[in-house]
Amino acid sequence: MSAAHAAPPIRLALIEGMSGPFGNAGAMVERNLRFAIERVNARGGVKLRDGAHPLELSVFDSKNAVEDSLVQLKAAGDLGIPFVMQGNSSAVASALIDAINKRNAREPGQRMLFFNYSAVDPTLTNEQCSFWHFAFDANAAMRMQALTEAIKEDGAIRKVYLLNQDYSFGRQVSGLARQMLTQKRPDIQIVGDQFHPIGRVKDFAPYLAKIKAAGADTVVTGSWGNDLTLLVKAAREQGLELKFYTFYGNALGAPAALGEAGVGRVFAVAEWHPNVGGETSDGFYRSFRARYPEAKDDYPLLRMTVMVDMIAAALEQAGTVDVVTVARALENRRVRDGLVDAWMRPNDHQMIEPLYVSVMRKAGEAGVKFDNEGSGYGFRTAMELAQQRVALPSTCRMMRPR
Known part of the structure; x- marks a missing residue:
């Protein structure tokens, strides 16, 4: 042309x-x-x-x-x-x-x-x-369906803290986490459920102090962007040995921010990640x-x-x-x-579409051909969920044009 x-x-x-x-x-x-x-x-x-x-x-x-x-x-x-x-x-x-x-x-x-x-x-x-x-x-329900399937299989998790951005999406993530964890792992205690202003928190140390005081071993969060990056940076600086089950823990600086402390501890859910494997990927x-x-x-x-x-x-x-x-x-x-x-x-x-739950590992380990942002850390598939495992029913009543 x-x-x-x-x-x-x-x-x-x-x-x-x-x-x-x-x-x-x-x-x-x-x-x-x-x-x-x-x-x-x-x-x-x-x-x-x-x-x-x-x-x-x-x-x-x-x-x-x-x-x-x-x-x-x-x-x-x-x-x-x-x-x-x-x-x-x-x-x-x-x-x-x-x-x-x-x-x-x-x-x-x-x-x-x-x-x-x-x-x-x-x-x-x-x-x-x-x-x-x-x-x-x-959507968030489908993503949480995948994350909680992975949490269900992680027998080491005993106490979960929910931390999310304070707007409609964050509140949806919190509610979905409570609902699905109660159904799938009734033995898990939810020891905190907190919201933070979106895009305005410069220091997450006070939030992490509450997480530590609650005795949580795992944080479930839908937070994204700089909010997530600052959260994981603060966790690294405080030396907290927490697991993070996240929607976006593989994104925008988070792996580099967490570094070695994230290996085996940071999980993310997505429709794809660079280490899915195969020639096409x-x-x-x-x-x-x-x-x-x-x-x-x-x-x-x-x-x-x-x-x-x-x-x-x-x-x-x-x-x-x-x-x-x-x-x-x-x-x-x-x-x-x-x-x-x-x-x-x-x-x-x-x-x-299928969803992958992946876990942060060192680049070069089995299943981690590629790292994130030159950090030396990448993500390896922990669980793959087929369409039928994440395709939750809809209540939509759509009005269509004539």
Whole structure:
């Protein structure tokens, strides 16, 4: 496709916190999306009925705040961008769903679709489910299902402390942990259940003092970004021999922050990690590192590449950028290859896929070919859970356009 005759791009709006306390998480998202988009464009772009179109990413800084996100949503809409992506806050995702529902009802000629890669509050695909929203990450209930299956098998765990960010997602994680641990390991004592302000705590030492005083041997947390990094740094500095069962313990500086103290003690849950193994997985990881060779950028998220690939395939099936046609092409879409086994469940637009619980180990040990961020520490699979073990039922009652 020559530049002189190139078709207009299909624009994707990224609304994310690119500045502020979670700016590093926003930058990580942008890297992953640009990597995925470049792969689609390198193979010829998206072929619609009128020819091939490149994908183009436009970034809107929401500062990870609800009001700023809504302002940026309007800005994207005013530019005629039909596809919106966001994920690093369930509170923001909830507000975007509501705003897009209202916009699409009010302006049927300028509808938008919302592709969510990381906001995992289960409410988003249950009580708040929307035809205009697709969730490409396992929700918090599915992630907790996986983590508690691993905890169930860890007989050394006796006392658990729940520590989470104080917003809707953190409270969901806390409630789910209580519910599932009670069902699966009634012998475990929950000795603390605490919330901390999101993005505002500079020193987690007082929280860890409470964890120590409670006699906990394990912390279960959904905290992410700098909050998680600072938490594990403080644990290392205090020399606490805790296990951390986390949603994001393999991310954004956490392994390097914890160092040797994390070996065998930090667990994370995800749809993939670099040491899953196999030629296809290794090749994906190496291609990401070739694109972003700096150690600080070493955090590929397979689900973002899967999301962009599925969007491109749905656009090609639709043959148009009409959002209703594209949404219907995404529903029930399945991807099965050497790396991915994913299904977009049609009744609630929730991605269903296997999950891995992995444990931090030294690079070079069996099952740890790759480390994280040049830290010398990586993650090894501790448990793999097939789709049917994590595909929890949905209460979604979706309203569909005629």
